[in-house]
Amino acid sequence: MRVLILGGYGNFGQIIAQHLHKIAGIQLIIAGRNLVKAQQFAGKINAEAIQLDANQTDLANILKQQQINLLISTAGPFQGQNYAVAKAAIEANSHYIDLADGREFVCGINILHEQAQQQNVLVCAGASSVPGLSSAVINELLPAFSELRIIEIGISTSEKIPGKSTIEGMLAYCGKPIKQWVDGVWQNRFGWQNLSTHQFSEPVGKRSVAACDVPDLSLFPEYYKGVNTVTFSAGTGLKLTHYGTWFFSWLIRFGIIRKPQKYAAILHKNSLILERFGDGNSGMYIQLTGLDKNKKPLKLSWELIASANDGVNIPCLSSVALTRKLLTDKLVARGAMSSMGLLTLDEYLAELAGLRITTKLHELYPFS
Structure with a gap:
């Protein structure tokens, strides 16, 4: 599974990457506006790095070219943000997870439900504490x-x-x-x-x-x-x-x-x-x-x-647990939704090992 973390060299992006790179079967791509920072961090965890801006109009094409299976967005703040990144992921036939804490943003993600179902992908907002x-x-x-x-x-x-x-x-x-x-x-x-x-x-x-x-x-x-x-x-x-x-x-x-x-x-x-x-x-x-x-x-x-x-790991572990479930085909939900109910407590707590x-x-x- 090729997993792109948007904002991957930021605080939450780094934590997610450090957890995911230990999981067999995942190839990480660290993405952000600053290519040097992306490359510096990617080099530490044997990941790829690309320059990417959430506002790029050709975002869907880049995701297709990179053959991305899952995009994880940590590029907040999500308050007042639109769904351009999620839409690009759907167009690229890629799953999408974000760490949004914005109430309106997370609760409104279901407007993309039909589009996500048609592409057979999961669009999950609010994968956090x-x-x-x-x-x-x-x-x-x-x-x-x-x-x-x-x-x-x-x-x-x-x-x-x-x-x-x-x-x-x-x-x-x-x-x-x-x-x-x-x-x-x-x-x-x-x-x-x-x-x-x-x-x-x-x-x-x-x-x-x-x-x-x-x-x-x-x-x-x-x-x-x-x-x-x-x-x-x-x-x-x-x-x-x-x-x-x-x-x-x-x-x-x-x-x-x-x-x-x-x-x-x-x-x-x-x-x-x-x-x-x-x-x-x-x-x-x-x-x-x-x-x-x-x-x-x-x-x-x-x-x-x-x-x-x-x-500081707690807000990041929902996205890690969801990625693991997608990788092992244990998460069958498709469409656009919040993270509510997508994880059991045992699945979440399993990610606490070593902390x-x-x-x-x-x-x-x-x-x-």
Whole structure:
């Protein structure tokens, strides 16, 4: 399988490539706008390198010439992005996977469903922690419930800063209204506000999290019938970075800052300076509340704890697991869809081998 990673020398692109190049039967092509950077990284993992821009009009032809079987796009931010790359992959009869976290982008990918089915390819948006891993966890725990009422998801990252495009994506909703399904109605929360705390297991401990916008907020109320609340929160392990972003969100909300994305580069640079003060620990939780098979109250909390900055792998492993399934013909889905439900929890956790990452399941009491 010839797999092209668009943005392959970026933060997430490199992590995906480092996982995939260990899998027999895959030939990697590292692609991006800077050919020198692509060649430098490709040389480290015995991969090919080409210069490629997501906006090229001849993208489909290049994919055909390169005989690409799968294109993985890490070229964000996906907020406000169109589906040109996915369309080019379909035209080239290539599977397509991206790491999009943009709510509208992921939820709207199904407009390409018929085209993708006609070409017998998979077009998968949002192959990341959410909804790829989050839906896998929920589907694993769902049989314990006769009724599922509340889904609460949260992520607290380590000090390791993602790429500038990821920060641009966050700034797209920071300080702006986010619709969340709460108590059976759509309510507005504001990006990186509505602060709360969550007690993770050690060594992460207590962390502050804030409201963030992800595809799950739209997908889960529709898919998991009867659920009356779906929330998502996120934060960073460094308090200065976390509360600094919270303060920045108020400047946006009050209209003092009108074009927040233009500050992405300086925020990224300053955050990199602060990395030295972090502890390398990160965590994710998914809490499900409802009734068990005997109609008694039940609350389960699934937790992932990562140390030594291995948590940066988590958003990338959905695409790795999906690629493995495509390679072995274990993924039969065709058409355009989100990553929701395409992986089992076991398939995802199998990709954690060798990483300093553990998972736990807690049944929470008292609860009424």
